[in-house]
Amino acid sequence: MLKKERFAPALENMTINPLVEADFLSLMEEKTSDTLQGRVVKGKVIRKDKNFVVVDANLKNEGIIPLSEFELGESAGHPELGDEVDVFVEESENYYGHTVLxxxxxxxxxxxxxxxQAFNEKRVVKGKIFGRIKGGLAVDIAGVVAFLPGSQIDTKPLKDLSHLLQEEQHFHILKMDKKLENIVVSRRSVIESLKSKAKDKLLSEIKVGMVLDGVVKNITDYGAFIDLNSTDGLVHITDIAWSRIHHPSEVLQIGETIKVMVIGFDPVAKRISLGIKQLDNTPWKEIQEEFAVGKIVTGRITNxxxxxxxVELKNKIDGLVHVSQISWSDKNNVNIKNQFSIGQEVKCKVIGIDQNKYRVSLSIKQCLEKPWQKFIDEHPVGSVVTGIIKSISNFGIFVTLTEDLVGLIHEYDISWQNDGKGLLSQFKKGEKIQCRVIEVNPDKERFRLGIKQMSLELYNGFIEKNPVGSVIECLVENKDDKGGVLVKADHTILVVVDKNEHNAAKIAKISVGEIVKAKVETIDDAKKRVELSLL
Incomplete structure (x- = not known):
């Protein structure tokens, strides 16, 4: 059988057509150029003129690059002839046969x-603002052009931006899109972050009495807000000057740099109260020496x-008469502007001096006779009085006794046998009513009255049968909001058992409608009141 042999041409005897070889090399060069498209390669500057450089990157053709593209990034600077530079191959050969670098x-x-990576880690990056574009500014960040929107330049509007140009700034990256070659940055968020940290530091260190530098940020009718660099504080109009001013703008101007003293700090609300007049306490020392607490003074109303x-005390230094210190009656319902006028002289009593806030508290009513003193003298506990129902609440009846004096009939003091809450609807505002004085507390300005104490038959029968020390049965009628309990003692009269140390645990365990045992602890015959303790 004949053996089949492979054909193997003798390469040494073969010749390659130069034209075919040239076409092959051209094909390989074209293939290499296509492979490098979209990548960064090394190139050499072979020509240079005023605005452009020509770079040879070993591709089919040289590329022309504007010199302006060499002005971005940390290695910014125009290259020289022969310099090797990194370039990006946009197109190895475009429609016109040019290489685009x-x-x-x-x-x-x-x-x-x-x-x-900085964007993902929310880190700060550095960059330089180098120009204005529509809607904001252009920023060079490590050679990459980013967009800084106008709203992200600062925490407040800036009229002049020239001081920001070509100066290194710090930014947060808000958005990145490589496909669109788009980066959006914010300088404002960096400022807010730094202010937040500085604010926390200031608030942790702030103390009443500290003197700080600040800038007047805003002025209102009631005071001025001061920018303390990381947070704001308020100077109330009364703490701007020792003398009375009608508006803060008489003394302060927006943008003015001033010194202020911390006169109050609320750590929960993070609110800082500031003062300017407190920086010079010479007038305050004179006030302290001359106007002691308890002294009666006469002054002119300034506001x-x-x-x-x-009220002006001395040298245009004022004290405040709070609305609650004008009248013994209607403490907070006084129509100040109808009753008083600026320039009017009034007699006041010094009732307080605030050493920290440099404030003097005055009282007009404490220069007047207490209206209830005469009433107490003429109507001791146990007396019967007649008054007019002023108002009715869900817990009792308010009765006008004199022009300046109002007493309270609590719901428990309406009836010996029935829960007073259900009886309140039987009474009308403006109705004349007769009742008995059962408690007077001048310090708390409290006057307790009673209707059930007018009829003593049930009360007298109870105390005759159940003297102090007696143990009796009680029917639980109701529990009140304060933790006390209303019982019908010996099934005869209603008595309130207060939630005290002895009764608290027992009250918690009993229910309305339950029969319980109690001991008669005291009997106050003047107030017609019985006190029980649960057993």
Whole structure:
């Protein structure tokens, strides 16, 4: 059988057509150029003029790059002839047969990775603002052009931006899109973050009495807000000057740098109260020496407010008469502007001096006779009085006794046998009513009255049968909001058992309608009141 042999041409005897070889090399070069498209390669500057450089990157053709593209990034600077530079191959050969190279995109490619990492980690990046564009500013960040919107430049509107140009700034990256070659940054968020940290530091260190530098940020009718760099504080109009002023703008101007003293701090609300007049306490020392607490003074009214009136004490230094210190009656319902006028002289009593806030508290009513003193003298506990029903609440009846004096009939003091809450609807505002004085407390300005104490038959029968020390049965009628309990003692009269140390645990265990045992502890015959303790 014949053996089949492979055909093996003798290469040494073969010749390659030069034209075929040239076509092959051209094909390989074209293939290599296509492979490099979209990548960063090394190139050499072979020509340079005023605005452009020509770079040879070993591709089919040289590329022309504007010199402006070499002005971005940390290695910014125009290259010289013969310099090797990194360039991005946009197109190895475009429609016109040109090679398109970019220095800007090469820098972008190099910087994109670190910037993306900073974006993901929410880290601050550095950059320089180099120009204005529609809607904001252009920023060079490591050679990458980013967009800074106008709303993200600062925490407040800036009229002049020239001081920001070509100066290194710090930014947060808000958005990145490599496909669109888009980066949006914020300088404002960096400022807010730094202010937040500085604010926390200031609030942790702040103390009453500290003197700080600040800038007047805003002025209102009631005071001025001061920018303390990381947070704001308020100087109330009364703490701007020792003398009375009608508006803060008489003394302060927006943008003015001033010194202020911390006179109050609320750590929960993070509210800082500031003072300017407190920096010079010479007038205050004179006030302290001359106007001691308890002293009666006469002064001229300098200002009227809904919350009180200001009285000049000395050298245009004022004290405040709060609305509650004007009249013994209607403490908070005084129409100040109808009763008083600026320039009017009034007699006041010094009732308080605030050492920290440099404030003097005055009282007009404490210069007047207490209206209930005469009433107490003429109507001791146990007396019968007649009054007019002023108002009815869900817990009792308020009775006008004199022009300046109002007493309370609690719901428990309406009837010996029935829960008074259900009887309140039987009474009408303006109705004349007769009742008995059962308690007077001048310090708390409290006058307790009773209707059931007018009829003593049931009460007298109870105390005759059940003297102090007696143990009796009681029917639980009701429990009140304060933890006390209303019982019908010996099934005869209603008595309130207070929630005291002895009764608290027992009250918690009993229910309405239950029969319980109790001991008669005291009997106050003047007030017609019985006190029980649960057993």
């Amino acid at each position: 970019s220095r800007e995109k090469a820098v972008r490619e190099e910087a994109w990775g670190p910037l993306e 009227l407010e809904d919350y009180g009136l200001f």
